[in-house]
Amino acid sequence: MLDETLRLSVISGDDAVLQLGIPKHMLGKTGQLGLLATCKAKASELPRQHVDYKSLLSVVGTPQ
DSSP states (O other): OOOOOOOOOOEEEEEEEEEEEOOOBBBBBTTOBBBBHHHHHHHGGGGOOOOOOOGGGSSSSSSO
16 A cells, blocks of 8 residues: 655754655546645755744644
């Protein structure tokens, strides 16, 4: 069975910032979420959108 858990974790070196971990099989045109992901060589190439994960209402557990 494939893991379908989305995980919140702290970013190494900055415990105040959270990141969302999405299982690879849930991405792409055939994934349940319909999300696409691409790799970037430099952090400066990443989008600057901010998501306040701490405001999500249905999160269970503690980010690790």
